[in-house]
Amino acid sequence: xxxxxxxxxxxxxxxxxxxxxxxxxxxxxxxxxxxxxxxxxxxxxxxxxxxxxxxxxxxxxxxxxxxxxxxxxxxxxxxxxxxxxxxxxxxxxxxxxxxxxxxxxxxxxxxxxxxxxxxxxxxxxxxxxxxxxxxxxxxxxxxxxxxxxxxxxxxxxxxxxxxxxxxxxxxxxxxxxxxxxxxxxxxxxxxxxxxxxxxxxxxxxxxxxxxxxxx
Amino acid sequence: xxxxxxxxxxxxxxxxxxxxxxxxxxxxxxxxxxxxxxxxxxxxxxxxxxxxxxxxxxxxxxxxxxxxxxxxxxxxxxxxxxxxxxxxxxxxxxxxxxxxxxxxxxxxxxxxxxxxxxxxxxxxxxxxxxxxxxxxxxxxxxxxxxxxxxxxxxxxxxxxxxxxxxxxxxxxxxxxxxxxxxxxxxxxxxxxxxxxxxxxxxxxxxxxxxxxxxx
DNA sequence: ACCGGAACATACATTCATGTATGTTCGGGA
DNA sequence: TCCCGAACATACATGAATGTATGTTCCGGT
Numbered sequence: 431x432x433x434x435x436x437x438x439x440x441x442x443x444x445x446x447x448x449x450x451x452x453x454x455x456x457x458x459x460x461x462x463x464x465x466x467x468x469x470x471x472x473x474x475x476x477x478x479x480x481x482x483x484x485x486x487x488x489x490x491x492x493x494x495x496x497x498x499x500x501x502x503x504x505x506x507x508x509x510x511x512x513x514x515x516x517x518x519x520x521x522x523x524x525x526x527x528x529x530x531x532x533x534x535x536x537x538x539x540x541x542x543x544x545x546x547x548x549x550x551x552x553x554x555x556x557x558x559x560x561x562x563x564x565x566x567x568x569x570x571x572x573x574x575x576x577x578x579x580x581x582x583x584x585x586x587x588x589x590x591x592x593x594x595x596x597x598x599x600x601x602x603x604x605x606x607x608x609x610x611x612x613x614x615x616x617x618x619x620x621x622x623x624x625x626x627x628x629x630x631x632x633x634x635x636x637x638x639x640x641x642x643x644x645x
Numbered sequence: 646x647x648x649x650x651x652x653x654x655x656x657x658x659x660x661x662x663x664x665x666x667x668x669x670x671x672x673x674x675x676x677x678x679x680x681x682x683x684x685x686x687x688x689x690x691x692x693x694x695x696x697x698x699x700x701x702x703x704x705x706x707x708x709x710x711x712x713x714x715x716x717x718x719x720x721x722x723x724x725x726x727x728x729x730x731x732x733x734x735x736x737x738x739x740x741x742x743x744x745x746x747x748x749x750x751x752x753x754x755x756x757x758x759x760x761x762x763x764x765x766x767x768x769x770x771x772x773x774x775x776x777x778x779x780x781x782x783x784x785x786x787x788x789x790x791x792x793x794x795x796x797x798x799x800x801x802x803x804x805x806x807x808x809x810x811x812x813x814x815x816x817x818x819x820x821x822x823x824x825x826x827x828x829x830x831x832x833x834x835x836x837x838x839x840x841x842x843x844x845x846x847x848x849x850x851x852x853x854x855x856x857x858x859x860x
Numbered sequence: 861a862c863c864g865g866a867a868c869a870t871a872c873a874t875t876c877a878t879g880t881a882t883g884t885t886c887g888g889g890a
Numbered sequence: 891t892c893c894c895g896a897a898c899a900t901a902c903a904t905g906a907a908t909g910t911a912t913g914t915t916c917c918g919g920t
């Protein structure tokens with residue numbers, strides 16, 4: 431209640447606390463990437479973090495919250511990707527963006543947790559918010575809302591097609607342990623599809639721009 | 646060695662044997678679909694099959710072989726899909742084919758085992774042949790070899806793009822427990838892409854057909 | 861100097877899946 | 891009729907992960 435005294439005391443420790451927390455979260459994420467969900471256990475996470483189960487139970491009384499935190503970290507890792515120069519069209523940029531996401535090993539952890547949350551309803555309830563937050567990653571409606579890019583139904587279909595294809599490539603990476611032999615082939619095809627669609631959209635915008643007059 | 650006596654004796658039982666085997670395999674497949682890999686355990690499979698672990702150990706001393714058999718059954722289920730009328734172009738048909746594959750619940754079991762085989766190297770060795778056999782499902786090079794369809798690099802890229810997009814949709818189904826809201830949207834976009842590519846190929850073939858003369 | 865709580869570590873009991881051994885049934889051949 | 895082996899079921903031991911309780915350290919306040 432009286433946050434004054436607690437604050438001064440706990441603020442000194444806060445770094446210490448979050449150190450162990452981050453260790454556990456990072457260890458969980460690394461284990462998910464290397465061993466998958468089924469082999470990512472409490473003791474395994476503690477082993478990797480160099481801590482004991484006491485620490486795990488202290489910071490994460492509910493094991494699902496650890497996985498939720500790991501999922502959030504994985505999403506953050508994908509969102510922290512360097513923003514590309516915006517020379518290209520929006521759909522072409524979308525291909526680059528989606529591809530740079532699925533290339534990261536964190537993407538495997540995301541897939542593992544996606545499937546696990548569906549297999550285990552209890553875990554699914556715990557992860558639901560984290561999943562909902564991160565499902566925007568491949569959703570053009572959420573991602574482009576702040577840009578001044580209008581989203582026609584046809585364009586949205588292409589956006590989502592690109593996303594799904596990249597998810598497929600990401601699964602292929604997770605399954606084969608490395609990039610599929612035809613990954614660049616598919617990415618090139620997606621780039622061609624994206625450029626075609628970008629051209630169509632650009633032409634339509636220009637036409638409408640002529641009607642509206644210059645800004 | 647002398648298969649005569651063994652044959653007459655065991656042939657009587659063969660139906661009985663394969664009954665239990667099939668029960669176990671089907672139970673494993675159902676468990677993979679409903680509970681995923683991590684929760685698909687020996688006792689769970691036996692419970693579903695109405696048998697005991699003695700039967701499981703008798704028919705599948707190596708647990709991985711049960712999963713391999715389940716994977717093979719899942720592939721068979723996908724391959725036994727009704728062949729569509731061939732009115733459409735080859736790429737358009739490929740979209741239909743890939744989509745009809747990922748719609749089946751068996752596809753989730755395949756994804757689960759794909760990931761599990763990568764996470765567990767020992768299991769991966771056991772499943773490798775079954776996986777190799779079934780990876781042809783989405784590989785146009787293997788699937789179209791008996792058809793008289795020639796496969797240009799550009800066409801192959803579109804084939805694989807369609808496949809990866811459908812895999813992405815399949816994962817989405819496995820994750821959300823049902824079809825994604827934009828599944829038909831993506832399929833329609835893929836159909837458009839496929840028809841475009843089919844047209845290009847068709848034109849090129851006609852042109853070359855004119856050079857060769859009629860058959 | 862004493863105390864109290866945060867941040868862990870340690871220890872024990874339980875559960876669950878598995879490995880393995882042994883028991884049981886049942887049908888066919890001698 | 892007797893016996894033998896296939897095709898299971900049953901039972902016990904093991905190991906691993908988890909739930910839970912308790913112990914320990916360290917730091918800050920009084």
